[in-house]
Amino acid sequence: MTLRKCRETSFKRLGAIASPVIELTVDGQSVVARAGETVLIALNTELGHVRNFEFHHERRAGFCFMGACQDCWLWKTSGERIRACTSLVEAGMSLSTVAPEERA
Numbered sequence: 001m002t003l004r005k006c007r008e009t010s011f012k013r014l015g016a017i018a019s020p021v022i023e024l025t026v027d028g029q030s031v032v033a034r035a036g037e038t039v040l041i042a043l044n045t046e047l048g049h050v051r052n053f054e055f056h057h058e059r060r061a062g063f064c065f066m067g068a069c070q071d072c073w074l075w076k077t078s079g080e081r082i083r084a085c086t087s088l089v090e091a092g093m094s095l096s097t098v099a100p101e102e103r104a
Contacts, residue, residue: 024093026074033089040072040084075100 019035026043033042072084077094 022089022091024089024091024095026095027097035089035091037089038085039074039082039087039089039093039095042089043084 022035024031031046074084075081075096077096079100
């Protein structure tokens with residue numbers, strides 16, 4: 001497993017960090033990250049966004065990056081809600097951008 005070259009995103013890894021590469025999934029899509037990164041950084045770097053805005057379906061990249069604005073809420077597929085900006089990536093983590101009650 002290797003880190004992908006950044007797509008056209010505003011977020012880029014500036015240097016190599018000596019930490020293991022891990023894989024997680026978001027809405028069934030594989031995302032690679034470095035151990036020690038927050039979910040927010042991993043998703044912005046790899047996908048260019050964290051979630052879609054629920055009212056206009058625009059892509060959102062987070063806002064405050066410190067847990068105050070609530071713009072980066074995601075759900076573990078187990079149902080637990082997390083803030084992407086304050087949650088570290090975990091190997092095998094499975095996330096959803098849609099609330100459990102809204103999933104079909």
